Amino acid sequence: MRVLVTRPQPAAEKTALKLEAMGHDAVVLPMMQAQHFAAAVRAGFERSHDAIGVTSAEAVRVLAGLGPALQPHLATPLFAVGAATARAATELGFTDIRVGTGTGEALAETVAGFLGPETGSLLYFAGLPRADGFEHALRERAIDHVTVECYRMNPVGHAPETLPALVQAGPFDAVLLYSRETARRLVALMREGGLDATGVSARYLCLSASVKEVLPVGATASVAAAPDEKSLLSLL
Template sequence: MRLLVTRPQPAAEATVSRLEAMGHRPLLLPLARAEHLPEAARRALEKPHAGIALTSAEAVRVLAELGAELEAHKTEPCFCVGEATARAARDLGFTSVHTGAGTGKSLADLIAATPVASETPLLYLAGSPRSDGLEATLRRLQVEHVTVECYRMQPIAHPPEALARLLSAGQPEAVLLYSHDTARRFAALLVEAGLKAAAFSPRYLCLSAAVAGALPDGTPVEVASRPDEESLFRLL
């Protein structure tokens, strides 16, 4: 299948490789690029904290840049939003990984239910922009935490002609959308190009209902059963 991947860089490259291995023909149109802030993560880890919360494998990639400075923290409780983030954390060497059900709310519930041997706040290494599911639920559950942004998603601008060029080679059989912000940007690009969503592609595969909600009414959307790439790929 011809599949349009809109996932931010550098994660998009891994998605393209996976799709190629499955026999698909991925087209890459990243709408953002992750700007890593490893110094912010380094300073945050130097302060007392009860554990680390991660809602994206992008934050794990930031931690990987700390090298040997991270070694002392790899035995700390590491709370990951879902299996993909947990796998990345384990691959980096974290030994006490707790895995949520894929949403910020479920991760907060897991954190609240998991005893930790510390009176210090939880450290949430976050990105920008982000949803507030984890932080809002932690506040409601009265879990003390500190949020530190360790990466930012910087937009990548594409001219409206970029979509026309893609169509000239054949209609993508599906568009893969991973975040609300990415879906919003893609919807805006369609408007700029004067294209209806259904005219560009017959299928829009979304990681969650929140992602699908950023697309125009009438868009032929399909939502993954769980907010992870494996569930998204199962829609194929």
């Protein structure tokens, strides 16, 4: 199958290699790119904290940018939203990693088993834009936390003719969508190119129901059983 990969780099290339190993033809067209704020991370680490929280592998990549300055923090308990984020943290050298089941709300429940209302504080490294599920759930549990916005996802400026050129020979068999913002940008690019959803792809594979909600009427979409790439690729 010919599959369009819309996630940011460098993750998009890793996904493309997985698809090629599965026998698919991968086309990479990132909709967003990350802008890292290393100074915000350094300032964040100066705050008193008992644990670290991350809800994306992108946040871990920002931490990696600190280089040797990260060394004193690698033994601090780190709460990762899911397996992929946990793997990235492990590869970076964190030694005490607690893994959630893929959602911010579930991660807050995991944090609550370690930190209580008066038993410590969490340093949450987050991106913009983001869903507020994790922070809302932390507030509900009265868990002391500080959010450090360490990166921003910015749209990639594709020309209006980009998508029409890619589908000139026919629609993709599938498009992989990992976030609401990526889906929004893809839909905007469709409009700019004068295309409808069926003209771009036969199927849209979404990491969550939230992503699917952004797609236009008429798009044939499926949602992964769990919010991870393994489940998403199993839809192919």
